Amino acid sequence: MLSFPLLFCECTEIISQYIIYNQAVTKQKRRFCIPAVILSVAKKLCVSILTLFALILTHSLSAQNLIPNPSIEIFYQDSCPTEQGTRDTPQLQKATPWYSPTKSTPDLFNECANPSPSGAVIGVPQNFCGYQQPKSGKGYAGFYATTFYENYKEYVQVPLLSSLQPNTQYYLSFHLSLSDSSLYATDDIGAYFSKEKIVRNGDGPLGHDDTLTYIPQITNPEGKNLTDKINWMEIKGSFSAAGGESYLTIGCFKADVDMDTLLVPNGSYAYGLNIYYYIDSISLCTFPNGCDTITKKDEISIKKQPKINYNNYLKNITIDLENEQNNKIEIYNSFGELKEQILSTENNIIINTETWNKGVYFIKIYNEKNSFLHKFIIF
Numbered sequence: 001m002l003s004f005p006l007l008f009c010e011c012t013e014i015i016s017q018y019i020i021y022n023q024a025v026t027k028q029k030r031r032f033c034i035p036a037v038i039l040s041v042a043k044k045l046c047v048s049i050l051t052l053f054a055l056i057l058t059h060s061l062s063a064q065n066l067i068p069n070p071s072i073e074i075f076y077q078d079s080c081p082t083e084q085g086t087r088d089t090p091q092l093q094k095a096t097p098w099y100s101p102t103k104s105t106p107d108l109f110n111e112c113a114n115p116s117p118s119g120a121v122i123g124v125p126q127n128f129c130g131y132q133q134p135k136s137g138k139g140y141a142g143f144y145a146t147t148f149y150e151n152y153k154e155y156v157q158v159p160l161l162s163s164l165q166p167n168t169q170y171y172l173s174f175h176l177s178l179s180d181s182s183l184y185a186t187d188d189i190g191a192y193f194s195k196e197k198i199v200r201n202g203d204g205p206l207g208h209d210d211t212l213t214y215i216p217q218i219t220n221p222e223g224k225n226l227t228d229k230i231n232w233m234e235i236k237g238s239f240s241a242a243g244g245e246s247y248l249t250i251g252c253f254k255a256d257v258d259m260d261t262l263l264v265p266n267g268s269y270a271y272g273l274n275i276y277y278y279i280d281s282i283s284l285c286t287f288p289n290g291c292d293t294i295t296k297k298d299e300i301s302i303k304k305q306p307k308i309n310y311n312n313y314l315k316n317i318t319i320d321l322e323n324e325q326n327n328k329i330e331i332y333n334s335f336g337e338l339k340e341q342i343l344s345t346e347n348n349i350i351i352n353t354e355t356w357n358k359g360v361y362f363i364k365i366y367n368e369k370n371s372f373l374h375k376f377i378i379f
Contacts, residue, residue, distance in 0.1 A: 065291035066161045066170075066284045067248065068097055071137035072108070080112035081122050091122075092141055097159055101198035101249055102210045104154040109278070110139030129276050130180025131362060131375060135232045140280035142179065145186050145252040146259060148273040151211045155251035156279060157198060164193065166243025172218050173236040173290065174250060174282040178229045180360050183267030184275045185227040188252050188259050189235060190216030193245035211255050225262045229360070230375050232280065238288070250279065266359055266377055306365055310376045315354040317376065319365070321347050330364045333357075353378060 072095045074080060085091040085105035092106045093099040100106050107122065107129075114123035121128040124139055134140050143154035164170060178185050192214045200210055218237040220226060226233050252259065252275075261275065283291040307320040321327060321344060329349070331340040339361065340351055358378050365372045 063285055063287040063289075063291055064161075066164075067158060067282045068161055069095060069158070070282045070291075071134070071139070071280060072098055072141045072156075072282075073137045073139055074108075074110055074112065081108040081110055082113070084122060084128065092156060095139070095141065098141065098156055099158075101155050101157040102153075102200040102212065104144070104152065104210060106141055106143040106154040106156050108139065108141055112138070125373075128181075129278075130229070131360065132177050132179070132278050133373065135175045135177075135280035137280070140278050142276060142278050143251060145189060145275040145277060146256055146261075147275075148184075148256055151256050153211050153252050155212060155249050157247060157249040158282075159197070160246050160248060160284070163195075164241035164243060164245040166241060168241050168286060169238055170241055170284055170286055171236070171238045171288050171290075172248075172282075172284045173234055175232040175234050175280050176226055176277045177232050177280075178227060178264070179276040179278060180229050180266065181268040181274070182229070182264065182276050183269070183273055184261045185225045185264050186252065186259055186261050186275050187220050187222055187225045188254050189226060189250070189277070190219040190253050191235075191237075192216040192249045192253065193239075193241070194247045194249065195244045197247050198249055212249065212251065212253055213255070214249075214253055216253050222260070225260070226277065227262065227264050229264075229266075229377065248282075248284065250282075306372060306374075308363060308374050308376070310353075310378070312378065315352065317351045317353060317363075319349045319351070319363070321349070321365075327365050327367050332362045332364070333359060 074095055079094040079096075081091045081094060083089060083091065085100075085107045087103060087105060090100060090105060091108040095108055109122050109124050109127050111124045114126075115121075125131050125133045127142075129142060132140075141156055143156055144152065146153055172191055174191065176189065192212070194214070198212065198214075200212065217239040218235070220235045226235075285291040308317065310317045319329065327344045329340070329342040329344055330338060331351070333339055333356075339356065342349065342351075356378055360375060360377050363374045363376070365374075
């Protein structure tokens with residue numbers, strides 16, 4: 001395919017040659033003359049092609065994702081997370097160029113940490129905060145919106161690929177999932193764009209009373225509590241840049257006393273009162289329909305995905321395999337204990353869960369070529 005400058009030069013040269021040739025034959029009483037209408041059409045065609053390339057180039061630039069490493073991946077095996085983030089051994093910056101703007105310690109989760117050499121549960125999909133498949137790629141980060149103790153909060157920050165242009169509309173999208181361990185949820189999550197890198201290193205205890213009180217340009221809608229522990233929730237919005245913004249910070253920008261919170265079922269007291277979110281798939285561009293560079297999720301799925309429905313009233317789960325044959329079905333609880341194992345010979349299967357404890361369960365359906373994983377909660 002011709003590049004934009006080359007195409008322009010070649011079109012110009014071709015038209016010039018036609019004009020010279022036309023002038024030359026004029027001196028010879030216009031024998032073999034090229035009609036002016038053909039030259040006019042050629043010029044218009046060239047302009048149309050140049051216009052098309054300009055539109056394509058404009059779309060390409062507007063759809064460029066300005067977030068580096070938008071799926072929070074690691075690029076080298078020796079960068080694999082080895083433990084929960086701590087002040088002495090922070091983990092998030094292993095997903096270059098992400099980092100924490102405060103002394104608090106967000107976490108990094110990746111498939112390469114299955115199992116972790118240190119014994120820490122920081123893998124994917126199972127980790128110390130629960131169970132979740134990546135939205136895209138092979139990993140994600142996690143942060144505390146709050147622990148309800150001395151305003152302890154965690155944030156993730158990243159430098160943009162280029163500074164934002166003034167008076168330009170930008171569209172941001174990022175995805176969160178509430179961890180299984182969380183006892184509460186909130187609607188107070190936002191994204192703040194700054195011209196300078198935020199560095200907050202107070203003298204107090206690690207991360208305590210270290211709330212960033214900036215006013216975020218993008219916020220989750222008020223009253224829309226982010227409670228989903230099974231699926232990824234998209235937070236998106238747009239704003240007009242002042243110009244020069246070069247960093248993005250995501251987290252909760254309110255003190256505990258000002259936060260809206262909601263008690264959610266099936267949390268765990270193992271890590272105390274907390275609101276913990278996984279974060280993945282972040283994009284920022286000037287194109288309202290989204291950016292082009294989010295990593296595709298690397299997964300294998302059954303060609304026709306089974307339909308799974310849990311009925312908390314009837315205490316059963318229905319699995320419709322849609323004509324798939326010879327599938328094995330395994331159901332595990334959150335501790336990894338096998339609760340049910342079935343070799344399917346029918347398309348429709350009903351499993352009674354009346355005697356099962358409340359909590360999170362995982363269904364694995366697989367055959368020789370494909371596999372499918374689903375999470376559900378018994379209330």
